[in-house]
Amino acid sequence: MAKVISKFHSWLIIVALLSLNIVEQAASVINATIPGMAKSFPNEALVNIELVTTVVSIFVTIFVLVSGVIVKWIGQKRTAILGLLIASVSSIIPAIINNFTAILISRAILGIGIGLANPLAISLIGVFFYGDQRAKLMGWRSAIAGIGTAAMTFVAGQLLVFSWHAAYWVYLLFIPTLVLFIFVVPDPEKSGALQRQEVEQEKEMAEAAKQGNEVKKNPIGLIILLTLLTFFTLVSMMVFAVKLPTYFVQSHIGTPTDASNVWSAVNLATVVGGFLFGPIYKKLGKYVLPLGLLSAGIIPFVSSLWLVYAVSMIEGIAGSLIIPYIFNRISEVSSAKKAPLFTSIALVGSNLGSFMAPYAGEVLGMGTNAGLAIMNAGIINIILAIASIAVIFMLKKANVAKRI
Structure with missing residues (x-):
């Protein structure tokens, strides 16, 4: 007990x-x-x-x-x-x-x-x-x-x-x-x-099933998808970080110092977004994920220094929605014994994404074009947002059909 x-x-x-x-x-x-x-x-x-x-x-x-x-x-x-x-x-x-x-x-x-x-x-x-408090703390972390x-x-x-x-x-x-x-x-x-965690998870899953969001416990396929999502999200975010100073110089938007200041703004927004995740998740639920991904895809399509500042703040907040959502989702569907392992797998995806970002930037930029690399990184986020919305509606439709 x-x-x-x-x-x-x-x-x-x-x-x-x-x-x-x-x-x-x-x-x-x-x-x-x-x-x-x-x-x-x-x-x-x-x-x-x-x-x-x-x-x-x-x-x-x-x-x-x-x-x-x-x-x-x-x-x-x-x-x-x-x-x-x-x-x-x-x-x-x-x-x-x-x-x-x-x-x-x-x-x-x-x-x-x-x-x-x-x-x-x-x-x-x-x-x-559990529940809303767990989601809030995932953002706070x-x-x-x-x-x-x-x-x-x-x-x-x-x-x-x-x-x-x-x-x-x-x-x-x-x-x-x-x-x-x-x-x-x-x-x-x-x-x-651990026993209490299992009981609370059973309650959450029963409630989710009533709302047409039924998910099996310890779903390996979902963990793999979340790990891949973590990898590509970190790749796109770090490509933005790595290529931003070069992009500023190549596009005559500003100086490397301006780029550093923009990245500081992103980090500040990350802190703000972390505290906002709990309330936003409470309101939007699983739709937080496509919202965050779509917001993170906006940055490539602006070229004014002040617009870059503004959209970069959105980028920082978006990142603070995506990553906590992923780990909160893993906690929701993982048993007490499996949660550390599944969390570790997702963290490997995160670390590999950060490590591969410089190489991904070269591929996305066709060599030395920093602006093209950032644009393509944003497009990856938009594609992921569209895919996540499609998956949400497909699962919703399948659960409705199952109840019928």
Whole structure:
């Protein structure tokens, strides 16, 4: 039987789960240390030094899948704690040593820790929260991650005044999240939370069936489609990010600085969109997905600097609707035991999409045409929006026919 959780305890759990999402995106907060490291290690090529950021992403991508296997052995809470412990220790190693190889290895280990904890930041929301509150928190997770990452980047910049080594002490901010997980977050397997999740899911599915939206539990086909959607969404969004500065120069819209400012506006809009996802999802339900995709496809068709600013804000909000919808949908249809694995699979799609974006940009732009690459990325989103609307109506029609 599930233990009764007080309102205060519930809020502490929310803080713990949302702060875990900050850990997920924290690899890049020390990017400003690269010039200082280049001076400290003059015999290392700059591309090798830049690996301190990218090597983390490689190991995160690998270990998000491993996380699902570890969960089966030791449970969700212990896997999250293990990942946080690995991340907390490995992340501060560059602050105390001056050996580049050891630093690079520590960053790879950081990727292992983040990869193990990463899926739990999403699946545990589905364990402890349901319905509208779960959808709201799925939106909040991206917003809080953006705010937290910006705050950590700022703190790292202040520490950089002392030395590039000092900037790595910013990762001590992982410790409060680790403490919260140890002492505040209940063990889903022992507290009865998994059983309650199953009961709540049965209620949600019964209600969905009444409304003509019947979906089987653990639908592998749907998980694959959502993973592919995550991949293509991240490809299109990151093509926009990567190609925007070149597009500004080639099209004489503005300077690379203007492009950077536009991307800052996108990140700000992402935070706003994250907080708006819950209320919008409550009103529109599954139609949030085509709305987000269609909005993300608008950007290629404007050429004025101020219109680009305006539409880029829409782009940021749109991204904050699509990704939370995908992970909320996975939580809705996945059993308690399958949710971490299915979340991990979707996260691999997300990471691969980001990784492939530069190469996709070359293909979509027929080489060096940044404007064409951005336009084609937008068209991909519009095609996905049309396809999602078609699928929604086909499923609705099939469910109506089944009831008849």
